[in-house]
Amino acid sequence: MGTQILMTSFSVVACVFLSFAPPVSGEILHEFITLDWEWPNDTTRQQYIDSGDFVPELCQISGIEVDTIRDFYSASEIRSRIFVTVPKMRSVKGVPAGLNTVHKNETSNESFLRPYPNWEWQKQGDCSALQFPMSMAMDPNTGYLYVIDVGRVGVTTSNADNSCPPKLVVFDTRRSNDAILSYVFPDSVVSATSNFLNDITLDYVDPEAGNRVRYAYITDTFDKQIVVFDFSTNTSWSFQDLNSMGTDGDRNITIQGTTYTMDFAVNGISLSSSFNYLYYSSVGSRKLFQVPTWVLRKEKSDFSKYVRLVGTKKSNSDAIIFGHRNLYFGALAYDAVYRWDLVEDLNLQGVSEGEVTIQTQLPLAQNWETMQWVDGMTIGFDNQLYFITERAQLFHTGTMDFSGKQGANFRIFTYPIADKSYLSLPKAGHDSVIVG
Ligand SMILES: *[C@@H]1O[C@H](CO)[C@@H](O)[C@H](O)[C@H]1NC(C)=O
Ligand SMILES: *[C@@H]1O[C@H](CO)[C@@H](O)[C@H](O)[C@H]1NC(C)=O
Ligand SMILES: *[C@@H]1O[C@H](CO)[C@@H](O)[C@H](O)[C@H]1NC(C)=O
Ligand SMILES: *[C@@H]1O[C@H](CO)[C@@H](O)[C@H](O)[C@H]1NC(C)=O
Ligand SMILES: *[C@@H]1O[C@H](CO)[C@@H](O)[C@H](O)[C@H]1NC(C)=O
Numbered sequence: 087m088g089t090q091i092l093m094t095s096f097s098v099v100a101c102v103f104l105s106f107a108p109p110v111s112g113e114i115l116h117e118f119i120t121l122d123w124e125w126p127n128d129t130t131r132q133q134y135i136d137s138g139d140f141v142p143e144l145c146q147i148s149g150i151e152v153d154t155i156r157d158f159y160s161a162s163e164i165r166s167r168i169f170v171t172v173p174k175m176r177s178v179k180g181v182p183a184g185l186n187t188v189h190k191n192e193t194s195n196e197s198f199l200r201p202y203p204n205w206e207w208q209k210q211g212d213c214s215a216l217q218f219p220m221s222m223a224m225d226p227n228t229g230y231l232y233v234i235d236v237g238r239v240g241v242t243t244s245n246a247d248n249s250c251p252p253k254l255v256v257f258d259t260r261r262s263n264d265a266i267l268s269y270v271f272p273d274s275v276v277s278a279t280s281n282f283l284n285d286i287t288l289d290y291v292d293p294e295a296g297n298r299v300r301y302a303y304i305t306d307t308f309d310k311q312i313v314v315f316d317f318s319t320n321t322s323w324s325f326q327d328l329n330s331m332g333t334d335g336d337r338n339i340t341i342q343g344t345t346y347t348m349d350f351a352v353n354g355i356s357l358s359s360s361f362n363y364l365y366y367s368s369v370g371s372r373k374l375f376q377v378p379t380w381v382l383r384k385e386k387s388d389f390s391k392y393v394r395l396v397g398t399k400k401s402n403s404d405a406i407i408f409g410h411r412n413l414y415f416g417a418l419a420y421d422a423v424y425r426w427d428l429v430e431d432l433n434l435q436g437v438s439e440g441e442v443t444i445q446t447q448l449p450l451a452q453n454w455e456t457m458q459w460v461d462g463m464t465i466g467f468d469n470q471l472y473f474i475t476e477r478a479q480l481f482h483t484g485t486m487d488f489s490g491k492q493g494a495n496f497r498i499f500t501y502p503i504a505d506k507s508y509l510s511l512p513k514a515g516h517d518s519v520i521v522g
Contacts, residue, residue, distance in 0.1 A: 112451055112501035115472075116188050116197035117494035121145040121172065123182055124189070124200045134182055139210075141180035143488055146481050147462075147496045148173045149285075149405070150474050151224040151231060153259055154466035166466060167259070168498065169202060169231060170474070174218040176482070178240035178247045183208040184219040185233060188498065203263040210239065213250035214268070221405070223286045225299055226467050226509055229260030234283045234304055241282050241308070242482070251278040254302065254315055267317075275313060275322045282308035285355045285405055289379060293361055293511055303364055303382060305352045312352065312366065312389075314382050325382070325389035333370030339402050339418050339479070341458060346479045354406035354415065358428065359508040363439055365396065365413065367406060372398045374406075374413075374426075374444060397444025400424050404478070407463040407471075409505030414450065414471055416460025422452035423460050423473060423501075451501055455493065465507040470500045 120142040125131040134140035149171035168188045174181045183201035185208070190197050201208050209215040218236035225232070237252040256267040276283065289301040304313040306324070310331040313324045331352035338345050350369035357364055363376045374396045381387040401417035401424075408414075412425035427446040428439070435442055450471070451457060459478040465471055475497045480486040486495055 112499050114456070114497050115168070115500055116190065116498040118147070118197055118496045119490045119494055120488050121147065121496065122196075122198050123186070124198050126205075138179050140182045141177070143486070144177050144180035145172050145182075146476055146478070147171070147474055147498075148476060148478075149219075149221040150462035150472055150498065151222040151464050152466045152472050153224055153229050153231075154226070154468045154470075155229075155260075166468070168472070169222055169224070169259075170199065170462070170498070171219050171221060171233075172199070173220055174236075174239040175242045176240070177243060178245065179210075184216050184235075185222075203257060211249060213237075216255065217250045219255075220283060221285045221462070223288050223302070224259075224464065225288060226507055227511065229258065230266070230299070231257045231259050232286055232288060232299070232302055233257065234286050236281060236283050237278055238281065248279045252276045252281050252283055254304075267320075269315065269320060269322075271313070271322055275324050276306060277309055280308055281306050283313070284353050287356045287364070288509060289357055289361055289364075289383075290509070291361060291379075291383075293359065301379075301383060303355055303357070305355045305366060307351050307353055307369075310351045312355070312364075312382070314385075316383075323385045325387070327390045327393055329390070330366075330373070330375040330393045330395070331368065333368050334373070336372045336402060337370030341419060341421070341479050342454065344479070346483065348402065348479075354403055356406050356408045356413065357508055358408045358413070358439065359410040359510075360439060365406065365408070367399065367403060367415075369402055369404055372400075372402055374399055376440075378440065394440070396442065399426070399444065400447050404459070404461045405463050405473075407465060408508040409465055409471075409503065410508065410510065411505045412503075414463055414465075414473075414503075416463075416473070417449075418459060418479075420449075420452060421454045421457045421460075423450045423457070423463075423471075424448065425450050450503070451499070456497055457499075465503070465505065465510075467507070467510065469503060469506055471503045471505075472498065472500050474498055 147170045151169045153167045186199035223232045233255045235253045237250040238248045240246045252271045254269045284305045284307045286304045291300045302315045311324045311326045315322045355366040376396045381392045401419040403415035406415040411429045417424045430446045462474040
């Protein structure tokens with residue numbers, strides 16, 4: 087299973103890293119030409135295909151989270167569980183399970199998905215189950231998985247099904263695998279008929295004072311807003327700002343000679359490890375914006391007054407994620423992952439985080455074939471950056487080759503980085519785990 091593969095590949099990387107220090111290279115943990123699931127039996131799989139509930143050409147992985155736990159009985163071993171989402175954007179039917187863990191068949195070396203926490207939670211039309219889980223955020227300190235469910239399905243088609251409302255669901259992945267919270271957004275905050283909740287980041291408020299998640303910040307791509315959820319009161323509110331949450335002249339992205347117009351608004355979102363600023367970006371723009379978290383935490387703030395343009399990224403990106411040092415993002419026109427070195431720029435510019443601008447942008451990984459459209463990203467306690475590549479420019483234009491002639495379409499990579507998750511606490515003692 088995935089766990090064993092991971093441990094093996096990790097120790098190889100660690101050894102190489104320590105002994106020879108060559109340019110750091112990553113690993114492909116999983117790859118897929120088409121997605122497939124672990125089914126109760128072949129009959130069920132065939133029934134899903136016959137009824138149109140499983141159409142492989144409509145299935146794409148997008149979001150990723152990992153739970154990386156150190157095995158305290160064997161200090162060198164790391165256990166990882168990888169979660170992925172399979173969005174229901176392009177049609178109302180065809181995706182059998184939206185939230186999944188990833189595993190490997192040891193016999194065939196093929197990767198497959200297993201519905202998380204089970205098949206019951208994937209029942210479409212049952213509004214208490216997950217409908218369209220788009221993205222997740224893992225709290226590495228508790229193993230709680232925060233999942234945003236758009237509610238609507240087929241959202242990029244002309245006949246979206248709006249039967250279920252949007253919600254935020256939290257699973258306890260280390261103990262019960264049950265939901266410990268399921269919050270339905272009121273229509274006045276997130277519209278049940280037009281939303282596209284897209285990405286989520288978590289706020290402890292004070293990293294020194296403990297690790298309880300106090301707020302979640304969520305982008306809503308279609309209604310161009312940032313939604314705030316307050317866990318201490320179970321209430322939500324939202325902010326709109328057209329200048330920073332829309333698209334601009336950079337919405338045309340050229341990938342390997344073909345230009346795609348990607349008119350998708352606010353999407354990637356991440357807090358930095360200071361918990362003082364939230365950063366976000368639209369797919370149809372290269373601009374990165376910042377807003378102080380004190381503004382978000384107050385329901386009636388003058389959001390637009392405090393938004394600041396931090397700079398222009400190397401290229402358009404989808405998901406983004408902060409470590410303690412860098413912001414990691416896909417550079418879609420370059421089939422690459424880049425990092426903005428925030429710490430370097432703070433030092434070079436001699437300013438505070440509220441004034442810093444993007445100067446130091448460096449490539450972390452690049453491959454024109456295997457890294458087309460970098461999407462979901464996360465940083466494990468193993469100090470690895472995990473990310474998904476998904477060829478979304480082909481998937482969304484119906485031009486993806488599922489025959490295998492163009493190789494795998496979806497991949498899960500892991501790269502060792504000299505950094506740790508923005509949610510990794512300064513005093514938590516998780517830092518000493520690995521390399522060094
Ligand atoms: C198994 O699959 C992985 C990618 O998922 C690949 O990197 C590896 O080379 C494969 N191993 C074998 C023995 O084919
Ligand atoms: C296949 O699995 C389904 C769901 O668990 C079950 O209802 C059905 O009886 C099984 N069919 C066979 C032939 O085993
Ligand atoms: C694993 O692969 C073998 C050989 O291809 C196959 O018989 C088996 O059903 C697969 N198991 C799963 C869970 O997909
Ligand atoms: C919020 O919801 C959770 C889960 O339903 C519940 O345990 C908690 O008591 C609620 N908090 C408040 C302040 O209502
Ligand atoms: C983007 O591409 C479209 C279609 O090719 C074109 O009409 C439009 O002028 C382009 N916009 C920009 C800002 O380059």
